[in-house]
Amino acid sequence: MGTALLYDEEMTKYKLLWVDPACKIEVPERLIVSYEALVRSGLSDRCISIPAREASDSEILLVHSELYLEAVKKTPYMTLEDLKEFTLQFGDVYFHPNIYHCAKLASGSALQLVDSVMTGKVRNGIALVRPPGHHSMHGAANGFCVFNNVAIAARYAKQKYGVKRVLIVDWDIHHGQGVQYCFEDDPSVLYFSWHRYEHQNFWPNLRESDYDSVGKESGAGFNINVPWNNVGMENSDYLSVFCHVLLPVAYEFCPDLVLVCAGFDSAIGDPEGEMCATPDIFAHLTHLLMNLAGGKLCAVLEGGYNLTSLAQSVCQTVQTLLGDPLPQLANLRGPCKSAIESLQCARSAHRRYWSFLKHAADPPMTDISTKHVKSAMEEEEKTEMAEEERCTEGKVWPEPPERLCPPVCSASVLPDDVACPDGLKRLSSSKDLEPLLVSKLKNRFRTAAVDGDGVTTFSRLYTLIEKLVVNEIRNGLVLVPDVAAAMMCVVQDLTSDLVKRVLVVCVGKEKELDYITTDGKVLVVQISSEDSEEQRSKYYIPVCLKKGCSDTSGFIQAVLGLLLPLGYEYNPDLVLLVRMPGSGVVDSMWQQLIGLLQGFAKGHTLVLMQVNEKACMGSTASALLGHPAPPLQDLQTPFPEDGDALERLRERLQADWKMLQTTS
Ligand SMILES: COCC(O)(O)CCCCCNCCCN
Numbered sequence: 001m002g003t004a005l006l007y008d009e010e011m012t013k014y015k016l017l018w019v020d021p022a023c024k025i026e027v028p029e030r031l032i033v034s035y036e037a038l039v040r041s042g043l044s045d046r047c048i049s050i051p052a053r054e055a056s057d058s059e060i061l062l063v064h065s066e067l068y069l070e071a072v073k074k075t076p077y078m079t080l081e082d083l084k085e086f087t088l089q090f091g092d093v094y095f096h097p098n099i100y101h102c103a104k105l106a107s108g109s110a111l112q113l114v115d116s117v118m119t120g121k122v123r124n125g126i127a128l129v130r131p132p133g134h135h136s137m138h139g140a141a142n143g144f145c146v147f148n149n150v151a152i153a154a155r156y157a158k159q160k161y162g163v164k165r166v167l168i169v170d171w172d173i174h175h176g177q178g179v180q181y182c183f184e185d186d187p188s189v190l191y192f193s194w195h196r197y198e199h200q201n202f203w204p205n206l207r208e209s210d211y212d213s214v215g216k217e218s219g220a221g222f223n224i225n226v227p228w229n230n231v232g233m234e235n236s237d238y239l240s241v242f243c244h245v246l247l248p249v250a251y252e253f254c255p256d257l258v259l260v261c262a263g264f265d266s267a268i269g270d271p272e273g274e275m276c277a278t279p280d281i282f283a284h285l286t287h288l289l290m291n292l293a294g295g296k297l298c299a300v301l302e303g304g305y306n307l308t309s310l311a312q313s314v315c316q317t318v319q320t321l322l323g324d325p326l327p328q329l330a331n332l333r334g335p336c337k338s339a340i341e342s343l344q345c346a347r348s349a350h351r352r353y354w355s356f357l358k359h360a361a362d363p364p365m366t367d368i369s370t371k372h373v374k375s376a377m378e379e380e381e382k383t384e385m386a387e388e389e390r391c392t393e394g395k396v397w398p399e400p401p402e403r404l405c406p407p408v409c410s411a412s413v414l415p416d417d418v419a420c421p422d423g424l425k426r427l428s429s430s431k432d433l434e435p436l437l438v439s440k441l442k443n444r445f446r447t448a449a450v451d452g453d454g455v456t457t458f459s460r461l462y463t464l465i466e467k468l469v470v471n472e473i474r475n476g477l478v479l480v481p482d483v484a485a486a487m488m489c490v491v492q493d494l495t496s497d498l499v500k501r502v503l504v505v506c507v508g509k510e511k512e513l514d515y516i517t518t519d520g521k522v523l524v525v526q527i528s529s530e531d532s533e534e535q536r537s538k539y540y541i542p543v544c545l546k547k548g549c550s551d552t553s554g555f556i557q558a559v560l561g562l563l564l565p566l567g568y569e570y571n572p573d574l575v576l577l578v579r580m581p582g583s584g585v586v587d588s589m590w591q592q593l594i595g596l597l598q599g600f601a602k603g604h605t606l607v608l609m610q611v612n613e614k615a616c617m618g619s620t621a622s623a624l625l626g627h628p629a630p631p632l633q634d635l636q637t638p639f640p641e642d643g644d645a646l647e648r649l650r651e652r653l654q655a656d657w658k659m660l661q662t663t664s
């Protein structure tokens with residue numbers, strides 16, 4: 001299934017007609033450069049073009065008042081003076097004779113996107129629209145927004161398709177207060193927003209944008225605010241909040257649909273955000289949401305004012321929606337102190353509502369919400385002093401790396417008598433192994449693991465690895481007689497200097513892992529029911545689940561809160577996923593794991609499985625081919641001792657692994 005792209009140049013046909021410093025950044029070129037970048041890169045041709053349409057009155061009235069709609073209806077016939085007059089009643093927004101038409105097209109585009117995804121015409125998609133939406137409210141325009149496109153889309157999806165739970169992720173750098181007001185008492189819509197806040201000193205300067213606005217009445221817990229109290233936030237800060245705040249809650253919420261308020265003013269170079277996250281971060285933010293709701297994801301453009309980083313960020317997002325390999329994110333240094341404070345506050349504010357946050361720590365001593373709103377003078381001094389080191393428009397960043405699709409997506413190495421799963425390419429070619437290696441293999445295993453066809457298997461395995469690291473193949477599945485032996489070989493004989501770091505994810509218990517090198521060339525994360533205190537080192541991290549890998553709640557909590565942050569910080573060139581026989585891991589969890597691991601090493605994942613587990617080859621192949629993993633249904637509360645152990649493990653490891661920090 002494909003990716004929808006909605007764009008109509010009619011939405012470029014309105015602009016600011018008078019002088020207003022607050023609104024001058026919201027220009028038609030925002031849409032033009034975004035679409036042109038998609039065309040130039042060939043991405044638009046790979047999408048399914050869906051026409052825009054005007055939202056109807058009844059659709060707009062899902063969110064807005066009749067009074068407000070009737071008032072906006074009059075704007076096409078207003079003189080310039082009347083438009084200025086009309087605009088004065090709202091904040092940081094402007095009207096234009098054609099903006100009502102464009103606002104209906106923007107909302108209608110979001111609804112077209114929902115229709116395309118909910119009817120299965122496409123898997124996911126993006127709508128490039130203006131005016132944006134997330135600030136507009138029941139009876140008011142605000143912050144360049146006229147109708148709340150995403151809020152209307154959420155209500156529309158529930159009404160027309162009976163969607164039970166909608167997740168709205170708002171990665172725009174401003175707080176979408178309009179969305180928050182719309183759903184704050186509604187437990188069927190979970191709204192997550194991060195936003196520049198600076199202790200209420202940043203627009204829209206609302207007390208209710210802080211982390212302690214968790215929702216109201218039956219909506220308590222379904223509104224998550226992560227305030228950024230400093231500028232200059234980087235990729236590490238964004239990923240930490242996804243791993244330690246959003247994703248645990250999103251998986252527990254188990255949405256039927258994901259809507260993204262895709263504002264790109266949170267990218268480097270943007271005059272509004274003044275952040276330092278690079279455009280390729282949006283490839284990963286999108287990827288991390290794509291295994292929710294069976295992949296049903298609708299992204300709707302909100303902000304983004306640096307035309308260069310906006311266009312790059314849009315392309316990064318669309319490329320991920322299309323299923324292309326992800327770029328490697330280099331040198332993630334872990335979240336800054338301010339980001340840790342913010343995520344710690346958000347986690348502690350929500351621990352009473354979400355069992356996946358149950359063991360979150362208390363808020364930091366320096367409770368950031370009570371910091372008095374700095375005096376204007378103090379604020380002024382800070383601004384002047386900090387100006388030069390801030391990420392202003394003058395900031396430069398590298399063009400995102402090309403994300404090339406290997407000629408072969410998924411290959412398999414199987415015994416001759418095992419049929420190759422659909423979509424996988426069986427690897428039968430294999431160069432002869434050096435005699436030295438053969439003898440090493442033979443004398444390492446007295447077992448028959450390396451008999452005649454055993455050597456063939458290993459030679460094919462090594463061939464496959466070589467093809468992965470040169471990007472001829474994206475990922476692969478290997479069935480071997482003895483998976484522990486094979487893992488040892490792969491780990492110890494990886495001579496290719498193209499592979500500097502291998503992330504080994506071992507699912508299920510395996511005794512002898514003591515051969516792990518400590519030079520950092522290999523990082524082993526083992527998830528099993530075994531507790532092995534003694535062996536732990538920086539590069540060997542055993543996670544113990546009391547009930548073993550069949551406990552999906554404990555498993556996904558360990559993946560999101562430990563494996564993902566570790567993987568991002570370690571930044572491997574190859575991921576080896578080893579499924580120990582009898583691990584008991586649930587199929588949907590297994591597919592979620594494979595899906596999430598695709599975020600590392602440009603998707604170069606090698607899955608090692610035992611021949612006698614060939615029954616789960618089909619689902620493994622499906623996940624390797626990029627099909628969305630099935631949702632993890634009705635997750636139970638993770639075992640307290642497991643949740644507690646995970647927090648303790650993170651505390652112990654965070655000195656070595658900065659991305660595990662959740663407390664300041
Ligand atoms: C949903 O619209 C997208 C958006 O969130 O980016 C709108 C931001 C309005 C920012 C208003 N203050 C501008 C002050 C100028 N320095």
Ligand SMILES: [Zn+2]
Nearest residue numbers: 172173174303
């Ligand atoms: Zn914004």
